[in-house]
Amino acid sequence: MTRSSLLRDSLIAIAVFAVLALLPFIVPGKGFTDFMVRLAAFGIFATSLNLLVGYAGMESFGHGLFFGLGCYSFGLIMQTFPVSIPVAFLATVGLSIVVGTVVGAICVRLNEIYFAFVTLAFQMLLHSLIIAWTPITGGDQGLTGGIPRPPFLGIRLDDYYHLYLFSTGLLVASLLAMYHIVQSPFGYTLRMIRDNAARAPFLGINVFRVRLMAYVIAGAFGAIGGMIMSLFVSGAFPDFAYWTISGEAIFMIMLGGITVFLGPMVGAVMLLLLNDFVTKMTTHYGLVLGLVILLFALGLRKGLMDFAADLWRDRQTPTSGPRPDTAAKTAASAPARAGE
């Protein structure tokens, strides 16, 4: 089987980042960089959710827990302590790992819809906590007064181009890291658990531990998405921990596709562009966006990239016999939802 190496992927990532770094000089206007910063936040967030949904078969309704946690933790640390951005960044990742471990230990024991609902409950608990704990979190007003951005390593995040580089850099690095994870032995263990969680224990796999790891890893990346968002809006709002934010990530991965690694990114681009475009064009945002969503959901019955991947594979092997799986990547691209 053909496999990509970490070296090759890293080189691709560097090349992509180089192109991204130059793009603002070609595409004029801050509208583009603004879009890319948001795309970075939601792209990382949605891709991290897909680690759970697409690769581990864990359908979380409450991934926004980590997005909200990332926003608030990063914002609060920067507002309260005289620390540099990387320190706050690492502390937030650390906190999300701790929270993910505790919450995950409770949640990942449950399956399917029960897992979905218990994650939702924990996310809404965080939301209730943010709303109720006004002296610290600012309650429903959110963290106001802006997030300080002391320069570090020559990076000044109050400059829009620096923020763009920082966000897209994080995006590329996070995607590379997550891609590496899904190509690691652990990534294949996730697929095995997704495909048949009942079989895995009889191969010596401790399903609970693997799921917990997946939950914690996805949570940590979700928090990175949240941090970028808090830099974008220079604050944090309870909305970032509300169930609707989990909903948005779910819609992104369902629109873009869950069986191809970059599906969630495609979905994030689609939903953000749709949102921006429709909001600009008409006040009947719901009507238009709703129709487009139904068109995709009922027309394709799967995400765009899933559809494309299937199409591509069918073209490779027009006969209906057993289909060779040429690239390791497409191992995940067969419509998942398995089990006994």
Next chain:
Amino acid sequence: MDLSALASCLITPSCVITQTTSGLIIGLLLFLVAAGVSLIFGVLKVVNFAHGAFYMLGAYFAYTAYQLSGNYLIAVLAGGIGVALFGLVFERLLISRVYGSPVLMQLLVCYGAILILDDLVKIIWGADFLSFGMPSAFQQLPFVFAGGVVPVFYLFLIVVALAIAGLLGLLISKTRYGKIVRAAAVNPSMVSALGINTGVVYASVFVLGGFLAGLAGGLAAPVRSLTAGMGTSIIIESFIVTVIGGMGSVAGALVGSILIGLVRSFGTIGFPLFTEGLMFVLMAVVLVLKPSGLFGKGGA
């Protein structure tokens, strides 16, 4: 937190009566929506995220019928029947296409539908909030039992909702239709093997669920302000109820709804700022201790 207030309420009969009826009325209206969510999940394995929008439609249908007829009974029936019909269209047109799809794909379809419905309501009935007005029959002084206050309208709602709950229970447990529905929940292939058209059964469950939600919308309309998006809060609470009661169980939905109603009515005295959090704590605890809910897995 104000635990002393809660304690002093619990030893005062008037407070117990008032808060209990208050919990009942919140719970029973919730039940009418949650029962549909639970049934639809139990039988169709679809998480009908759009059920809150059904409730909203029920209220608006009732509003228009009331404007035209001035008759509250007609208004409520218009809400129920209108949404039942809408549920049929919704199931045939949208949901029937995603049976067996991943739950998240169903969620996406429901979300698209909610966006459209909320916007349509805004286009048809306007962006302003609407008030239904209390039917004159209920413009009376509230009853007072042992110092506890119960409005006439709420007494009416409690009686109606309990009657509907009873009829629904009979329908599910005693009739042939109920047996088919319960069987379809457990083993759909068996039902179709017996020559019953499962498509019809599925559609009928949606119609039933829609009828209940529409009824709830119509019944509650005189004491709600009608706005696009009014379904959102009730759908989240319905999910909590469904999870607590056990997905697919009508009895569970009833008990879960009343439990949530009581948590809210007594919670507002003991924990006025954290009643919402209290519901999610309850939900998490039930899920962890008994994931299948208080009323387990058993049929519909």
Next chain:
Amino acid sequence: MTKRAPNGVGRRSVLKGTAAVAAASTIGFPFVSKAQNKPIKVGMVTVLSGRVAILGSASQKGAQIEIDAFNAAGGLGGRPIELIVRDSKAKPEEAARIAREFINSEGCEILLDADTSAAAFAIQEIARETGILTIHTNSETSSLTADPKLHVPTAFRSARQGIHDAIAGGSYAAEVSKAKKLNRWMGCSPDYAYGRDSNKLFFEYLKRFHKDAEVIGESWPKLFQPDYTEQLTKILQSKPQAVYSCLWGGDLTAFIDQSSIYNLFAQTEVFAINIADYAVLTAIKNLPKGIHSGSRYLSTFPPTKENADWSAGYRKKFNEYPLNWSWENSAGTKFVLDALKKTNSTDSKKLAEAISGASISVPYGVDGKLTMRAGDNTLINYSTGWGQTIQKDPFVPDVKSVDWKMILDLETEWKKTMKYI
């Protein structure tokens, strides 16, 4: 109620405005180039969907009425104003995004933030970052302008404020209480920043003016909570003599409807600051008599011909009553337009300098004037008072004005206790 799409209103009136300008210029300045006729774009971020869609529709109309008049009078040296309105869906991050989009992609030179308070704080940070002239037209949260940490030189507020309302309400309620011996009070306000602040401050000033007043309990419905049964029964249990509520909009109508069936209004005096707004007054089918309310916007208060005319003009143009949000946005827009005329420039700094400390002539100000106070960039001297409801138009016939000198003195004192000054 208008069925016209809000954008439709915008586009059509811009066209009309442009036509008028074009007509004017062919007569007056035959050689005005097209570039000079380029419209000045004003971006409005507001909520047009969901439960508070009415906020957006009223805000847009409030701004539009001023802009249309300005354009009809020739714009700024031939340049008309174009109002672009977008829906944030009540999400702060979306509000921030749209504000940035206005500035970075649409070429807007002025920002009107007609969104909720949470969004106002997000947009304030964008004003800080970009230095664009920003008017917050709807946020009533006092700290937005009072807290010096949040201060942005180019950002202003043209809305009422919680602290002013609390002082006005507290002093009025104290007077009524003294006369009627209302000593046992309860609060029932929505559980979010505005509700908690308003509740706390109202009682603070009530007790200050009426020493015997005592708060015996509080209940906190959620924002947009559909059912107030649990709060109402809690109130009935406590048997207060008077209740204060700062619920608003659809929440308030539901609360009133539900209170009626519990016969609450016969048992206690109710002080609901946000009733005297036509959206609420006209929505409630059986408006109870005798509820005490603060004035949000009334055609009959201030009881001047100018105010009645303004209201009538608004109703004629849009076929609906003006609301509190209407005048707040009209006022904000007028400050901007006056500054544009005065400076003949769209430079944010120059405009901000012109707006700071400026007064505008409008019928809903005290003695026909509103002032944008220099220093904290916020609106003062708007008409405010309290009265009691009756069942039909004019709904609140007799409004007692509250003295602004007292409001301002106590506001200064409040700022000191909050360590803002």
Next chain:
Amino acid sequence: MLKIEGLSKSFGGVAATNDVSLHFPKGSLTAVIGPNGAGKTTFFNLITGAFKPDRGRILLDGDDIAGLSPPEIVRRGIGRAFQIARIFPTLTVRQAVLGAVHAHRNQHRILAKRFPMPGSGDRAEQVIALAGLTAKADTLSRNLSHGDQKLLDIALALVLEPHVLLLDEPTAGMGPEERWAMIDTVHRMWEQERMTLIFIEHDMSIVFKIAQSVRVLSYGRVLAEGTPDEIRRHPEVIKAYLGDEFEASHA
């Protein structure tokens, strides 16, 4: 060596496994037979930790493993395949076997390296060859034929280099020819890997052909044990078994 002592398990008052004591010598090839509902699969589930026994001991090389979790028991060297093949539908044969190799080597939680780990390929190819699946190594598991899926299931268990391998009806649902091919493969695996192999089987001709010894379960109890010849002549077995066997073979 696997030794079972007084193993019991009840479900809702019905004893599925009742005071079972059995001994499987190292390297033996044993068939477990019994009419439907005799508790054969439950017996396997108890040994592999899928169910926790109510009473009794399961001694693997002298250590009691009763009550341990499935992964722990697997790591002690008991592998298992299932009556209905339990495979990983979206993985290719090679990926699935490699995944099992990683799990066996405790490399399945490694994040920093790429899959497959160096050195895992040889073992995987060896097992795939042993299962006769080399030609289909790149086929998605769900596209395999029924028989191949069962082979893959067994191959996955084989990866673990088990001391004891439990096969639950390896020939279930197969045609006569396929059955013999399968049993040949199983026999070859047993010879090459030298493990203790225990299999449940309904086809008596297969049982009597390849098993070294036979254990008969009925209603959760041990009815008889011995060599195929002894079992064939065992009056209890003939008496209690034949009627049920007649029914079962027609089920």
